[in-house]
Amino acid sequence: MTPQASQASAAAGLVLSVKDLSVSYGAVAALQDLSLEVAQGELVSLLGVNGAGKSTTLKAIAGVLKPTHGAITFQGQPIGGKTAEAVHKLGISLVPEGRQIFPMLTVAENLRIGAFGSYKAGSFAEDLEDMFQLFPILKQRYRQAGGLLSGGEQQMLAIARGLMARPKLLMLDEPSLGLSPTLVDQIFDLILSLKQRGITILLVEQNAERALQLADRAYLLSTGRVRFAGRPAEMSTQVDIAAVYLGEHGAVGAAVPDGAPAASASSATPGNPAASAGGAA
C-alpha cells in the first residue's frame, strides 16, 4: 500500500473503499483492478483524460454499472452489485456528468425527487431553505421547468438535487464541464463550502489544477487503471499533469498502488525508479 492509502485507512472512518474493481462494457474493459479509498470528511479528486474511466468508476460505485470483479465497500458494508436505488438509500449521491436534471419537471419537482428516498416533511422544508441559501437562483426559478434553466443553473440544480438526500458521500462528475469561467469559479467555491461543512466528496474533474487545489488526496486514472495516488502536492511534483492530459503515459513518474499489473505500470513509467516502489501491496 502507498503511504497515502494507508494514511487514509488509518483515519477514523473509512467511508468508501474500492478494491480491485473491474468493469466492462460488453467485451470492452473500461476499468481494471482499480482501487481507491475515501475517508470521512475527505475531498478526493479523481483525475484523468477523457475516456480514462472516471465516470465508469462513479457509476459502478453508484450501482448503475455492475462490476465484473472486485469489491466496493461503503461504511463497512459491501455494495458491489446492489441496485442504484439501494446504494442511494445507504447515503451515496451521484451528481451525474452532464447534469441530467429532469428538463420537463419543475425545479421544485427535481428537488422533490432528490429527496425521494429520504423524505420527511420537517427536514425537507429545512433542506429546501438550505438549498435556497446556497443557490438563491433556485428559489427564483422554483416553479419553472428545469429545461428552461441555463447550463450553470442546471448544474446548481443537479448539485442541490443530489444534496437533498443529505448524502454521506457526495460524488460529483465533472461539475464544471461546459461552464463559463465565472461559473466555474462559483462551482469550485461551492465545492469548497460543501467540504467545509464536513461533507465527504469524491470529485471527478477535467480541470485538474482547480481540483487539486481543493483536494485532500487525488487519484490519476488512465485507461481504466490508477496511475498515481497521493497528495496533490506530490502529484504536482511527480506527474507532469499537462503531459498526462495530452495522453502521454510517460508523464506519470509515480507509484502505481495496490498491485496494478506490472506490465502496463512499468511501460507507463520507463526509466523511473519510483515506479517499482508502490507495486507491493
Next chain:
Amino acid sequence: MSLATFIEFVVNTLSLGSLYALLSLGLVFVFGIMEMVNFAYGEYITVSAYILYLLGINTSLPWPLVFLLGILGGAAISVISEIVAFRPFRGRSVEALLVTSFAVSLILQYTAQITISPRSKPVPLPGFFNQSVNVAGVVTPIRSLLLIAVTVLLLAGFSLLMKKTVLGIAMRAAAEDFTTARLMGVPANLIISCAFAISGVLAGVVAIFWVGRSGSAEPLMGQAPLLISFIVVVIGGMHSLVGSVVGGFIYAAIANVLTLVLPTSLLSFREAIMFAIVIIFLVLKPAGLFRGSYVEERVG
C-alpha cells in the same frame, strides 16, 4: 348539415374519442417508462371483459361492484404479466420485451379459448347501458354520455396524480430518464409496477365500454383495440401522454367524418382509407404531433 346531425357528430366523436384516448393512454404510459410496445395490452381488455362476463353470469353482485372488479382484474393481469414475464427481460434488448409481450398476448388468447370458449359470450350489462336520452332532439345513448363523463374524471384524476403526488412526479422523472431517477432513490420495480397498474386500470375501463358497444366477450377481442391504440399513439407521438389523448380524439373525428361523407358503397373501405390517411400523416410528421422533449432511455 342539420343541427341534429351536428350534435350527433359531436357526441359520437367525443365518446369514441374518449374511448380511444383512454385506450391509447394505457399503451403509451407503459411505453414512456419501459420503451416497450406491450402487445399484450389488448388482452388485458379481454381479461377484464371476461371478468364482467363471469361475474355477470354467475353472481348477482351489484353492477358497480362488477365493474370495479373488472377494472381491478385488468390492473391485476397487467401487473402480474409484468412481474412474471417482462421483469426477467428488463434491461435486455427492446426486441426481447417485444417478443415476450407477443407471447403473453397469445397465451392469454389461448387461455380464454380453452377455459371459456373460442366463441363469443354475451356479457350481461346494466339496463341503462342500452337506453338513450334525448339531447336537444337527438337520441343519444346513455353510455356515450357516461363514457365522456368517466373520461373527463379519469383524465382529471390522472393529471392530478402525475402532477401533485410524489409517485406521479417520480413516474414522470422515470419516463424522462430512468437511470437518473434510480440514482435519486426512485425504485425501478415500484415505478414499473405502478405504470402497469395504471395501464391495466385504463384497459379495464375501456373493456366496460367496449363490451358496452358489442355486448359480448371473445378471445380475440383485444386485437382491434390494440391496433387502434397503436395507430393513435403513432399519430399523437410515442413520447407524449397529452399526444395520446389528443390523438384519440383526432382518430375518432376522422373515423366519424368518413362515416358522414363517404357514400354507402365506399363505407366498407373506411378502415383502408383511415390507414391511408395515417400513412400520409406519418410521412409528413414522422414523430407524431407531440414530441416529448426528453431523451428516452431503457431501464438498465
